[in-house]
Amino acid sequence: MTLRLAVASVRRRLGAFVGTFLTAFLAVALISGSGSLLYSVLTAGPGADRFAGVDVVVAEKRSVELTTRHDKGDEVKEKTKTERLTGAVPLPADLVAAVAATTGVGEVVADSAFPVALDLEGVPVRAPERAAVVAHGWASAPLTPYVLRDGTAPATNEVAVGAELGLTTGQTVGLTTRTGTRDARVSGVVTGGVPGQAAIFVADRQVGEWSGLTGPTAIAVQVVPGFSPDDVVSALAGLGAGVFTGDEKVHGDLPGAVPDYVGAVSIFGFLLGITGFAAVFVLTGTVSLAVRQRLRELALLRTAGATPRQLRRLLATEITLVTVVATVPALPIGVVVAHVVAGRFRELGAVPAQFTVAVNPVVLIASAVLGLLVTRLATAVAARRAVRISPTQALRETVTDARAGRVPRVVAAVVLTAGAVAVLGIVPLGGPLGMGMGFVSCALLLCAAATLGPILVGGVTAVVSRLVGSTGVLGRVAGAMTRVESRRVVGVAIPLTLMFAINATMLVNGDILGAVTAEQEATRVAPATTRVTASNAPGLPLAVAERVAALPSVTGSALTLGTRVVVDQDGKPEDYPAQGLRSAGERALDLGVTAGNLGDVDGGSVAVSAPLAGQRGWRLGDRPTFWLADGTRVALRVVAVFEHWRGFGDLVLDAGLVAAHDPRGLVGSVHLRGEPDLAGFPVVAASNAVPEAENQQAAWELMVAVSLGFTAIAVVNTFAVATGARRREFAGLRLAGATARQVHRLLDREAVITVAVALVLGCVISGIVVGAFSVAQDGRWRMFADPVRYLGMVAGVGLLGLVAGAVPARLVVRFRALPQLG
Incomplete structure (x- = not known):
């Protein structure tokens, strides 16, 4: 019975549920997209294995491992943490002979891998998709294998190059390693290899001279048929070096040639946190606003005999139907968003070029479930009081603001604010956790502002509305209406506050970090009259x-x-x-x-x-x-x-x-x-720009763009929901003699008050977080790094809010006859 009633309610009131549908759609799409990105990077393997054709690889470990022991009294717990290295320790030169002499070992190939840079007539030769360019001795070519397509094996002062580099036999290239720069003739072109790596092979006798290595970086081993691989591995482990088998063989490669996803995990984890918080925050606000606007209907149902439990079930069923329908198109859109974002991050170099988005059903289902849980929980919280108060009180609150429940709100806001202060005061914001903790503190302050709701917004509205009231009669009426209906202002202003505070905090913190870095760089290089870097x-x-x-x-x-x-x-x-x-x-x-x-x-x-x-x-x-x-x-x-x-x-x-x-x-x-x-x-004058810092700033700006896009749509949607629910109020104004133009001007002034309140709160919240972050960087308090950029964002968010308030008003209150408003 409840299901049929909910279906009928949704079908007859499609317009009222459009806002909730759109918000749920966007929230699920963003959560599923961000979740897919994080899942993809967490499950991304180290890449293709150059040693896939051999049984065992002997090499020193490519990471630092530290084990700590904690005595818990009844037991001792051990924790092992690792950190990947960027280089490889060469093995002792005599280890190759020792490995070959081990029982059960068949063919042995010593591999010396070292990074190189190529140039052709002074122009750098780059591999596709920023692939690592790694040189080896020709003896290790059969490992992958690499096969000559043209030319011959390299002799002295010659190289064989991978086809992906686009070079041809007979060309002379410049080859730079840590031991020097030299010219080499391209003797041949090889095919094969692994994705993400571009190979160069040099004459075996020149490996030590060109690389600076005192021994091979890895030894590839084939086990003689009939011998136990486990016994051979145990014997090799006794030689004192690391031994890798199975999927672990890839860790015997040069670390710089294997994709590193550590930074990508942080990026996509932060992206999921930002979008997830914004989605949950906005979704909760939209659902609560929708329930709040149905107080009159709920009061009439109570008068007709419906119990609070029945109304809760009805509202829960309605929101479930809307969310499920919104989830169906949201999940594939989320996957598309993930691919677009991943592509942009690959272009910035923030993630490895080999990174691809993996679509996982569990992640998509979890995103759908999370979206449904949030909408159900928001509905339950919003409906808790709406379905329990008396019908007469509910009808009264459709025209006046409720004053109950202030103490719990104040207590919750104090706790949230204390958490934000603790984060800003205890966590070292100047370290690697600074940006993330800045977001956390901003989120806590936003939650505190939302929890205080009408108390905080009402106080700011009282000041702003009186300023707007000085513009004339319509300004005074708009001010009075916003002061009386502070809950409605809360429903619209808080999402706009979120939009500004979160994105301004991320963007400005990134700007401050860039500005501080640039200032220190300028100070560092000030004594020098010339700064040069390699040209090729x-x-x-x-x-x-x-x-x-x-x-x-x-x-x-x-x-x-x-x-x-x-x-x-x-x-x-x-x-x-x-x-x-x-x-x-x-x-x-x-x-x-x-x-x-x-x-x-x-x-x-x-x-x-x-x-x-x-x-x-x-x-x-x-x-x-x-x-x-x-x-x-x-x-x-x-x-x-x-x-x-x-x-x-x-x-x-x-x-x-x-x-x-x-x-x-x-x-x-x-x-x-x-x-x-x-x-x-081979040098050129260098700029003081820090490429890595520029890429990081670009990555931050991309995350801001994703968050800004979602919150912008959510703000427009919230304004539309709030305006659409006031049709009866607008009809009353028209009946009282107001013209459509007067109603439009009245709503424009209300929008000005709402936007001003949101920007004041947003500037205060972001200013607190940004100021603390700035002090942690160099001891100077800043509200922004670039005033033009900051004011541009204030103006942009303000303009968006004004447009979002004006357009729905024009659609609802038309210059037509009054009956259309009834």
Whole structure:
């Protein structure tokens, strides 16, 4: 009976349910799209296995593993955390013979993998889809296998290249590695390989010279038929190196050639959090508004004898029907959204080029269930009081605001606000959690504002409405109506507040981070008169950079080599950006040293950023342990602490140490004092922009665009729902003698009040979060980084709110006869 009544109710009141349908559709689509992206990146494998054709791979581990033990009294719990390395430790040269002599081992192939950069007549040669370009000795070509399509195997000073690079036999290419830059003739073109990698093969006798490796990075092993693979693996493990079998063999490859999804997990997890919160927030508000607007109908049903339980079941069944119908088209649209967003992130380089969206039925079903649960819960909460109060009270509240239930609202708002204050005051916003915690605190403050509802919005409305009331009679009427119907203002203003606060917080925090990074970068490079980088490669070999720094007219120099270093964070390995540094003469780089001397950095010492030193409690003279890019463990003495670390790195090591242990090992920038003559060197003047920071900002802006698009549609929808429910009120105004134009002008002023209230709340909430985030970055309080950009967003959101309020009003109140309004 309830189902039939609900179906009939929805069919006869389709217009009233359009808003709820659209909101549910958008919410489920965004949640399913974001969920699909996160699922895809969590389940993404390391990529194709270059060692798929062999049984066992012997190599050093490509990650740092730390195990901590916690004594719980009755038991001891162990936790193991890992952090992926960016390089590979070469194996001892004599290990190949030891592996070959192991019982049960058949064919053995030593593989030396090292990154290279190619250029053709000074123009960089790039692999499709930003694939890693990795060189090997020709002896390892059969592993994948790679097969000659044209030409011959490489001889001395020759290379065989993958067909994906677009080179032809006989061309001469420049090849840059950490050991130097040299010309090589293309002797052949090979086909085969694995997606995401572009291969180059060099003569086996020149592998050590060109790569700087002291031994192979991996040894591929075939087990002799008839021998137990487990026995062979056990015997190989006794040699002291790592042993990989099955799906784990891919971890024997060079880390830089295997897709890394760690950053993508953070990106899509944050995206799911933003869209999920916005969807739930807006969906709850829309459903509550819809129920609130049916108070008159519910009162009449109570008068006719319906019980509160029957009304709750009716409302729940109606919302279930609408949500289920909205979910059917929302799920495939969500998948489409996921593919579009993933494509854009691939273009930005925020996710690996090999990343694809995996459609999982469980994720889609979970998204549909979540959307249904939210709508059902919102309906239950909104209907709890609406179906229990007396019919006369319900009818009274259709024209006056309810005053009950203020104490629980205030208590809940205080708790939520205290949570936001705790997050802003306790969590180090200047660290890697800063952006995420900024969103969390903003979400808590938004929930507090929504919980206070008419109390908070009513207070702001009282001030704004009186300002609008000074514009004339219609302004005074609009002000009085918004003050009386503060709940209706809440239903429209809070989504608009959400739209501004969430997106402004993300966008402005990203702007502030970029501005602080740019300021520190400008301060760092200020002492240098010239800054150069490689013109045809990702960097310069250290020897070439040293020759540039040694030019006669150079009075001071600083060479920097980017790398990654792993630090033990209380049993959890954490990866930090770092720089190798070699300086001479006058100071050419200002890192803002606050303690110690940067000139003391050598192969046994390190300089540390102030935030990292404070976090770890390091002082001058301490000898913390680090893992270099290839996994080499070193204890380095802290000799300096510096402040200008953003866009640079948290650690400064000796350039020679970095070049010896980072597989790329190239100098990224050469900072010079003086007027050097750079003719004959493959260098160009460099800008101070930080490409990684620019990509991160672009990724943030993309997430803001996704969130902004959803909330914009939700705001328009909420205005339409609120306006459409006031047909009877508008008809009464027309009966009282008001013209359609007067009603339009009245509603325009109401929209101005509502939008102004929303923007005031949004600016206050975002200002609190952004201000705390800004202080955590460099001690300066900011409400925005770029005033034009910020004011543009205020104006854009305000204009959207005004249009969203005006258009539905024009559709409902037409310049036609009064009976059409009845």
